[in-house]
Amino acid sequence: MVKEANLQASYRNDEYERAIINSSLWAAAGDALGWITELSRGQEGVRYRTGKKHVTAPVAWQRTIGGRGGVRVDLPAGTYSDDTQLRLSVSRSIRGNGTFDVETFAKIEVTAWQGYSLGAGLGSKAAAANLSKRGINWFSNFFRSERQSYTNGGGNGAAMRIQPHVWGAAGAQPEMIRQVFRDAIVTHGHPHGFCGAVFHALCLWDTLASRSVPSIKRARDLISLLDDLSGIVEQDAELGQFWLPSWEREANKSFPIAIRDFQKDALADMRIADDIAASRTAQAYPMLLDRIGCLSDKFRGSGFKTALAALALSALYADRPVEDALAVSANELESDTDTIATMAGALMGAVTDRPPAWEIQDRGYLEKEARRLARIRLGQDQSTFLYPDVSLWEPPASQSDAVVRYNGGLALVGLGPLTPRSREYQAGNAVWQWFELPFGQTILAKRRVENTTLVGGDQMPGQSRMSTRPAARSDMDTRQDSFTFDHRNAPDSRGRLLSASTSAPSKGFPGIDEATDMVIASGFDDATLGRLIKQCIDETGSIDLTVSLSAIIAKARLARMRRR
Known part of the structure; x- marks a missing residue:
């Protein structure tokens, strides 16, 4: 060891x-x-x-x-x-x-x-x-x-x-x-x-x-x-x-x-x-x-x-x-x-x-x-980084579908508007071009020549916000040491923060993963289960997501019943 x-x-x-x-x-x-x-x-x-x-x-x-x-x-x-x-x-x-x-x-x-x-x-x-x-x-x-x-x-x-x-x-x-x-x-x-x-x-x-x-x-x-x-x-x-x-x-x-x-x-x-x-x-x-x-x-x-x-x-x-x-x-x-x-x-x-x-x-x-x-x-x-709501997310169907039209320009779906940084390289119906994302990353992105896919703000990220909640603690054995630090800050390192947005977290449907966790943590409580499935239906309008959530919860419930 x-x-x-x-x-x-x-x-x-x-x-x-x-x-x-x-x-x-x-x-x-x-x-x-x-x-x-x-x-x-x-x-x-x-x-x-x-x-x-x-x-x-x-x-x-x-x-x-x-x-x-x-x-x-x-x-x-x-x-x-x-x-x-x-x-x-x-x-x-x-x-x-x-x-x-x-x-x-x-x-x-x-x-x-x-x-x-x-x-x-x-x-x-x-x-x-x-x-x-x-x-x-x-x-x-x-x-x-x-x-x-x-x-x-x-x-x-x-x-x-x-x-x-x-x-x-x-x-x-x-x-x-x-x-x-x-x-x-x-x-x-x-x-x-x-x-x-x-x-x-x-x-x-x-x-x-x-x-x-x-x-x-x-x-x-x-x-x-x-x-x-x-x-x-x-x-x-x-x-x-x-x-x-x-x-x-x-x-x-x-x-x-x-x-x-x-x-x-x-x-x-x-x-x-x-x-x-x-x-x-x-x-x-x-x-x-x-x-x-x-x-x-x-x-x-x-x-x-x-x-x-x-x-x-x-x-x-x-x-x-x-x-x-x-x-x-x-x-x-x-x-x-x-x-x-x-x-x-x-x-x-x-x-x-x-x-x-x-x-x-x-x-x-x-x-x-x-x-x-x-x-x-x-x-x-x-x-x-404040991603779009996963419950409303429409993932690109292929490599050529990730670059879309948004707010009068081009954007990389899910990550933000694109600023061109090079000439276009075209081959057939595809175009590659260097772009810069709002947070400073540059990418060589592929798109269709006839790019007509238009998306709304629900497919774009929001302004980064500060996380102040304590990190989730694992219930696993924590006797294994982590690194230790001398917390004397250097003169130029006094915890300056990188972003100052403090928007409150969304109280809507939390997404399939978190919703599943909440149902399991509640012991499959009827009220919790019903509320989250109703939220999924009302807020996402997606039959596929609702069926997926129900199937995952059912599988978890059956697995627990078999153990008994």
Whole structure:
């Protein structure tokens, strides 16, 4: 087990903010560098994109977007891909009091992301498309297509995005694990996917707690923490009552057995990694990638294996500049260059005292979100992104439907109006263009040439508001230490708040997730059940949502009756 002594790192407030900002910026830097070479088909492919066979820093480059019938677009130096895009989506979904709004992440952020995704994997895209369907919730996204299925989704699309849960962890380690797991299973249903996400989160947690990147040997202890994962899932009302039975039926395996099988495979890979890392040879990293399968088509994008590769790379280069490690990752062309580099950047950035000097897209917004998360962790009330009401939400049906007409201009549905920042790139009936969102993020968004979809204010976000409610406390075992801090504020770090809107929370229908929680917490009280179903009917006008709510509550009630 992890020794508690290693969870006692003490930070001044300004030190912790700096650690989180650097972790965020280096993660984006790794993504930006690695995306240049991802799927480049060798050094000649890199030369075609950049004019050089190797990359050592982000440069302006060009890439064909939209498949064979797409268009070649200009990408400024420091452009990041889906890794950082979804990391920012997760970050926005963490409220100012530290709670993770998984419902808005799944139904708004992930579905809107379809309209501006860059470099996304097949599994993440299939998951996003399925979430656009009515009646599909964050815990019921069991999609199946010709090439992908949920329970076979073991890619790294979850592991690459979960760092904000660690940066802003408002509770103890088990609560952080629960939030990461909730996030991961929105899109990935194979243990390599969701356990890989938890493993990377634990590596980052340990890095921050001990102020050093954990060794492979120490990381074996982190795998043992997955012994508690079944209990964490079962104690979560929605995971335990809705997701878990469906997952076991679809996977045809009990969850505890699946976790034990994963742990065996993970420890076997870690023994290989430990032996290679101990050799300290110049070829240790490429040798490790080959031996654990990260150069094969089957496991190149594995959530766990790429997280392990990122940890090994970070440990091997712990005494060298972060840039060197990221360049090594970016130039191993048969590997998942950007995701390994972004995870390594998050780990190494957390323990370096300097930010990257490279050009990075949206640096100011990345710093702002990282600072907000750090201050949440420090117990300071912070702003909350005010999404549209999920009960009234109309998700985009496809990638081309996310950009809509609103208030006389263009907008990204769910996230806000768009300000053009580049020329248009047209291919057939599709147009791509760089835009800036109101909060400072820039996106290359796709839309139809004939864009006639008009939406109202109920599909747009409101003004961010300050969260002052105490964060929800987990009823799980909280004996596991969280980080400790020296609360002496530095002269320039006295808890300044990032937003000042104080609008009261809505008293209307709270959404399916919260309504379900309220009914279960009431013991299926007749008055509570009737009131919430009536609110769902009256305020959403949606038969589909009302049927979904009724079905979820019925399933929970039947599950409880069977236990008796």
